[in-house]
Amino acid sequence: MSLDDALDVLAAALLLSGAMLALAASVGVLRFVDVLSRMHAATKPQVLGILLCLAGAAVRLRDSVDLWMLVLAGAFQLVTAPVSAHLIGRVGYRTRHVRRDRLHVDELAGPDVDD
Amino acid sequence: MSTPRRRLPAGLHVVPLLWLTTVWVLLWGTWSLGNVLNGLLLSAVVLLLLPLPDVGFGGRVSPRGLLAFVGHFVADLILSSVQVAWQAVRPGEQDISSVVAVRLRSESELLMTMTAEALTLVPGSIVIELDARSRTLYAHVLSAPDDASVEAFRRQVLDLEARVVRAVGRPEDRALLLRPSGAA
Numbered sequence: 001m002s003l004d005d006a007l008d009v010l011a012a013a014l015l016l017s018g019a020m021l022a023l024a025a026s027v028g029v030l031r032f033v034d035v036l037s038r039m040h041a042a043t044k045p046q047v048l049g050i051l052l053c054l055a056g057a058a059v060r061l062r063d064s065v066d067l068w069m070l071v072l073a074g075a076f077q078l079v080t081a082p083v084s085a086h087l088i089g090r091v092g093y094r095t096r097h098v099r100r101d102r103l104h105v106d107e108l109a110g111p112d113v114d115d
Numbered sequence: 116m117s118t119p120r121r122r123l124p125a126g127l128h129v130v131p132l133l134w135l136t137t138v139w140v141l142l143w144g145t146w147s148l149g150n151v152l153n154g155l156l157l158s159a160v161v162l163l164l165l166p167l168p169d170v171g172f173g174g175r176v177s178p179r180g181l182l183a184f185v186g187h188f189v190a191d192l193i194l195s196s197v198q199v200a201w202q203a204v205r206p207g208e209q210d211i212s213s214v215v216a217v218r219l220r221s222e223s224e225l226l227m228t229m230t231a232e233a234l235t236l237v238p239g240s241i242v243i244e245l246d247a248r249s250r251t252l253y254a255h256v257l258s259a260p261d262d263a264s265v266e267a268f269r270r271q272v273l274d275l276e277a278r279v280v281r282a283v284g285r286p287e288d289r290a291l292l293l294r295p296s297g298a299a
Contacts, residue, residue: 021200028203036255037212039241040199047236048196065144072141082235082242089243089255093214102209104260107216108244108253 011060018052021045034099035092043085050077131167132158180281184233187278191237198239199257213259214243217272219250220291221280227252229283230276237275240268 028041054070061067092098093108100106132155139154140146202209219227224247231242231252244253256268280288 021196024200024203028199031203031209033209036214036241036243037209037257039255040239040257041203043235043241044192044198045196045200045203048192068141068144072138078236079232082232085235085241086231086243089241093243093255098214102211104211104213105262105265106214108214 007059007062011056014052014056014059016056018049018054018056021049021052025049033102035097036089037102039085039089039092043081047077047081050074128162128167131162135161175285176283177281180278181283184278184282187275188233188237195237195239202257210258211260213256213265213268215240215254215256215259215265215268217252217254217269219252219276220273221276221284221288222250222291223284223288226276226279226284226288230272230279233279234272234275240272 022045025041025044025046028045029038032038032041051074054074058067058070061070098106135158136151136154139157140150143150219230221227221230227245227247227250231245234252234254235241239258240254240256242252242254245251246253252272254268254272256265259265259268277292280292
């Protein structure tokens, strides 16, 4: 097996595992019980899934000028995903889209919350 | 490797200028002189027309601290992705969650922001509220069905904060790590 073949196999493995994580993330968005839980699925496996796909594409493209664009896409993903998750989570909490029966403690609510 | 102390001048900041120029060149894909000059010019225009507030970095990047932070971050990201992915696809009900308050030790808004950003991507938590005045961070923990796991999460956040401060904090930020903290 030549080096090129080995790299192609590596690229395929990265792309496939990235796609699997993205699939699991979307299943999580569907299945989790409230907005806050769904944001977990929409951040962690989703971000790593995209990073793996980008890495796979980078290995496949090797020495193309577009490689740097993949690096940028990954960097911005890491910077922006937590911010959007934070904002959506905050809005979700404030508009009471929280399943309180599925919470063990809620230290943001304070002791004298009515529900 | 030495760690030069960077003091940013008023007006045009060096770090954002270089960062924007780098982004521009990366988008074009080649490090030609024309790309770099155009990038510098455009970045200067952007920074002058859309000035950002000074976040007051003034810190010192420690290579060893940064390496430790990045290493932990990558390992945590992989671990948490697999955990959340498994929770999403496994049969049965989702674990009981918690909203946990953690009182941070650093007073710098930049360090608190970095801690919150990193925390969202690592095991089990997303930050939903950050009160800078009381240095309190509120996070939703996906799998925290009892008091022990809530305490474990608090310790985890404080460890993460310590790594952020050791990577980019000022000496006075490092000193703050010694003060007692934890529950809000």
